[in-house]
Amino acid sequence: MRQQSSHRTLWFWVFVGPFAAGLGLFTYVPLLWSLYLSFFDAHNTVSPTKFVGLDNYTSMLRDGAFTGSLWTFTVFSLFIVPATYALSLALALMVNRLRFAQAFFRSVFFLPAACSYVVAALIWKLSIFNGVRFGLANTVLDWFGRDQTAWLSTTHPPWYWLVIVTVRLWLQAGFYMVLFLAGLQRIPAQLYEAAAVDGARPGPQVFRYITFPQLRATSVAVVLLLVINAFQAFDEFYNLLSDARGYPPYARPPLVYLYYTALGQGQNLGLGSAGAVILALIIAVVTIVQARWFGLGRKED
């Protein structure tokens, strides 16, 4: 009996050990080291000696470029989260109603999720939304006699948001559609039958009173993931807007700014770490507030 229990412990560590070690080594150690660095003057070093207290935090919070990136990104989140939510739910409802070829359409909508953000961003930048006459979007504009548009360089109107938002929607809507599909398929058919017996009209009325409330748990998870993903956005922004000389001041997400501060030629690892801690705290607070607001973990009524 005892031997069996020790075997169980051994196998537990055989399976979990490498992953736990990796998590510790590559996640928790750097995280704690970053917290340590944030209290030091750490230019071009990860072993600093000069303690500066909260100076890095106050510098970061006074830095207009950092606070501007937070504000810009809050606006982006306020748009991308509802847009992705609505699109993925709409796709799920459509695919769920299909009587044939459901697997085909599910795959078609999900496949972009398997595409790299970097690759997608480069296709958007170089083929579809480049600013010259042979870009796809400008070719279409040309058919209607409109001038070519520099999609990623025009700030008035801010066409770059169209490029950023469409690439993100294309990439992630399929993934969330699958989550919603799973949620839809968990709703008991009897509920719809009962609603029909009670005279509920199919369509908006059934969606409002049956489907949407039944998707509450899925919706909460989806919105939480969307918000966290939005704040962590880096790849498509970086690949769409940066060049060898840097990154324009608009549509600059916090992670891109911190990347340039800490890992670019600036190499101010103390300041960058302070920014990372501030950003992590903001994401944590937003997530907790949102989870409480939506009642995550509360017993289903």
Next chain:
Amino acid sequence: MTISRRRLLSTGGSLALTGALAAGCGSNTGRDNDGSGDAHSGGAVTLQQWYHQYGEAGTEQAVRRYAGAYGKADVKVQWRPGNYDQQTAAALLTSSGPDVFEVNGPTLDQIQGGQIADLTDLFDGVKNDFNPAVLAPKTWEGRIWGIPQVIDMQLLFYRKSLLQDANLRPPGTLDELIYAAAELTRKKVKGLFLGNDGGAGVLGGTPLYAAGLSLITEDGKAGFDDPAAARTLGKFHRLYADKSLLLGAPTDWSDPSAFIQGLTAMQWSGLWALPAVKKALGDDFGVLPFPRDGAAGKPSVPVGAYSSAVSARSRHRAEAKAFAKWLWIDRTAYQEDFALSYGFHVPARISLARKAQKLREGAAADAVRYATENGYAQPLLWTPADQTAYQDALSRIIKDGANPDTELKAVVRRTNDELRRVKKKKS
């Protein structure tokens, strides 16, 4: 102690496996066996040498050939695409980075942070043969921290026939440039290409020097705390508002494709683009410095040089320094080959630049003359933090029409903060 047969077999097997692994590790030099030349086996020490990815065909093979010819150490060349400056900056934090590497600098923070080896002694007897304009930004407190490899410069390329058709002469002032750009703009051809960001990244201090100012003054102060700076930078919004600027081209300012393909009548690019432009357009092009602005202004040509530096954390620092000296100081034939056989650059050694036949005629000769008469190099005291703040301000001025005076005041504050910070530090 008795050894059972099972234990003997398992011990023997373990030893054999260890031996095989050791032999495998020993024979694995990490190089491709392609005979490309970097796998020289003449010495016990292996040096890691990093280069950023050059666009010119043949450059990579050339540097592998040079490395292969070195007899005192094995030199393993890494040809690194992507964000090279960020890669090296991060690698210098560790001892597993390069031993000797090409750097667009080094920056003052890298020098003060003790990441770069002092190379002053390598210049004994040859210092005066290096172009002083590009040696100055590699020098701090009288010590030299990088060997300039080749000199590059940025220039304004213009299409002669398009300017003639529009009855325009090559622009000699900033106002003439703005006017010409608007006049040359058609439905499918833009007047001027300053990069896909409208020039905020590449122009840097060039317009300031064209207005008779500087980024950092000789006595170490912000050189653009002057109304002339705001006046000059403010003019750039006209280019954007007039829709004279080419934006969103598939390639950026450093590549001459947009100019060659007829997407723009004028392009700000580099000397390295000259052979490709000549091949495509023949004599239908000319080069100019950035035009002057204002009464105190003068034409401006940014010059710079990638340099060869040695990591202070290298375990083979002495060997790396010896190799850097051999390649970039002693072997002058390689320097000339590297500068002029693949792309188009000016050798950093004055004696080599003088005798280079390719630099004595046509647009190349003009470019070299502009660099000599109007060249400026980005000062070492201009830090990456200054650069980011300045680029952001310039972007807002060009694209958003932001008030140049207010924007520049914020950059002057940042620059003064940075100057105080770096002057407090000791290398």
